Amino acid sequence: MSDNMNKDEKQLLISVDNLSKHFEDLHALNGVSIDIYKGDVIFVVGPSGSGKSTFLRCLNRLEEPTGGKILFEGIDITDKKTDINKHRQKMGMVFQQFNLFPHMSVMKNLTLAPIKLQGKSKAEAEEEAMKLLERVGLADRADAYPNQLSGGQKQRIAIVRALCMKPDVMLFDEPTSALDPEMVGEVLEVMRELAKENMTMVVVTHEIAFAKEIANRVIFMDEGKIGEENDAKEFFDNPKSERLKSFLAKVL
Amino acid sequence: MNFLIGFADSFQQNFIKANRWKYILNGLGVTLRVTLFAVLIGIAIGFIVAVIRATYEKTGKLKILNFIANIYLTVIRGTPVVVQLLIIYFVIFGAVRIDKVLVAVLAFGINSGAYVAEIVRSGIMSIDPGQMEAGRSLGFNYIQTMWHIILPQAFKNVLPALGNEFIVLLKETSVAGYIALEDLTKGGDIIRSQTYSPFMPLLTVAAIYLAIVMLLSFLLKKLERRLRNSER
Numbered sequence: 001m002s003d004n005m006n007k008d009e010k011q012l013l014i015s016v017d018n019l020s021k022h023f024e025d026l027h028a029l030n031g032v033s034i035d036i037y038k039g040d041v042i043f044v045v046g047p048s049g050s051g052k053s054t055f056l057r058c059l060n061r062l063e064e065p066t067g068g069k070i071l072f073e074g075i076d077i078t079d080k081k082t083d084i085n086k087h088r089q090k091m092g093m094v095f096q097q098f099n100l101f102p103h104m105s106v107m108k109n110l111t112l113a114p115i116k117l118q119g120k121s122k123a124e125a126e127e128e129a130m131k132l133l134e135r136v137g138l139a140d141r142a143d144a145y146p147n148q149l150s151g152g153q154k155q156r157i158a159i160v161r162a163l164c165m166k167p168d169v170m171l172f173d174e175p176t177s178a179l180d181p182e183m184v185g186e187v188l189e190v191m192r193e194l195a196k197e198n199m200t201m202v203v204v205t206h207e208i209a210f211a212k213e214i215a216n217r218v219i220f221m222d223e224g225k226i227g228e229e230n231d232a233k234e235f236f237d238n239p240k241s242e243r244l245k246s247f248l249a250k251v252l
Numbered sequence: 253m254n255f256l257i258g259f260a261d262s263f264q265q266n267f268i269k270a271n272r273w274k275y276i277l278n279g280l281g282v283t284l285r286v287t288l289f290a291v292l293i294g295i296a297i298g299f300i301v302a303v304i305r306a307t308y309e310k311t312g313k314l315k316i317l318n319f320i321a322n323i324y325l326t327v328i329r330g331t332p333v334v335v336q337l338l339i340i341y342f343v344i345f346g347a348v349r350i351d352k353v354l355v356a357v358l359a360f361g362i363n364s365g366a367y368v369a370e371i372v373r374s375g376i377m378s379i380d381p382g383q384m385e386a387g388r389s390l391g392f393n394y395i396q397t398m399w400h401i402i403l404p405q406a407f408k409n410v411l412p413a414l415g416n417e418f419i420v421l422l423k424e425t426s427v428a429g430y431i432a433l434e435d436l437t438k439g440g441d442i443i444r445s446q447t448y449s450p451f452m453p454l455l456t457v458a459a460i461y462l463a464i465v466m467l468l469s470f471l472l473k474k475l476e477r478r479l480r481n482s483e484r
Contacts, residue, residue, distance in 0.1 A: 062389060088388065093386075095382060101386070165390060
């Protein structure tokens, strides 16, 4: 359903043009170009070391690209003059290791940025955070500290923390890779809900089955380049390159 | 019995007569004031220098400030605090009349800042880089992330070492007598020179330092426990 909507009124959100990232000798990214539209749920898959995470982390410049351009909502955020902090508020990010702030309660984790950066009152920020907490089923943990939570709960809180800033896109960097298997489901469930609500998402993951289920587009990264990119169905049912075929054969 | 009479006599002689207890009390006041304000200056300098050094180590930025900070650390940690105190009093403020308490506060504060800086820097470096990334990804700038996210955690981690530094500082202020500042140690020493009986005034001074240090240690343990409980 969301697929049809996207086709009717494709609204460009992020435009990546010839992005590259070179560490010393290593070319982690080698000229990646892709357009990301509002409502897209893009999964990035590929063998480890293929540059998937680097690509994602370049999108909000946590990793400083060494070449190319990223237009986010029409603004070149790779330009040194652009205030990246302002645009990062609109790009939520979820990390493999959760990275919750251990010295703050869950509620403070969620409301810190909205209060300090968006000038919201404490009451307003807490009310919004509470609503989101209820949606992920963790309203009763608002006063807990991160160390008192399970891995799955931590990651759900981390997702909510990003959502509290009302981002226009959510970046997921292997969100389930650090979780015990029995906790993967609860995190995927939250992501599934987000996708249903038409949140634009870019997800780096090893969960191929999950990609098959909720992605509308899938990117196969290979040696710092986009090896293949397609609609999710075509991508899995009809892979073109040999490398993707052999990759899928290994992981499916 | 004789011993008790001797003790009472000595007490009378050293503390009651000519209101000599005032040397101890006033000296204690000076020692506490110098320590308190030196601690505040030390924390301020220490945190700023630590952030500069940690920023340089992690990002390569602030090259010049880091260079200055390094000179400060090398000089302060490479010379005795008494010499620093004398230089500040007789060289830097040699030509002006200035309150000796202020000189002592400055000297001990600047000295302590160097040690606090290295303690806090190690605390900052011990925080998972993911914390900085999480803060930056939410839209906080570098300084905001430091202030709201990194420093509170670093502070908690280094609290025992910081507490120890402040206890050392309290005891180090006992050299303030070198610029004729009448602190606790000097107060006891003045009584000794008047009564020619070293035993009672000096042991009293020692006992007071010990009592303050024990009280500080107790309070620090309590604070540590409270901070730790908040993230069980």
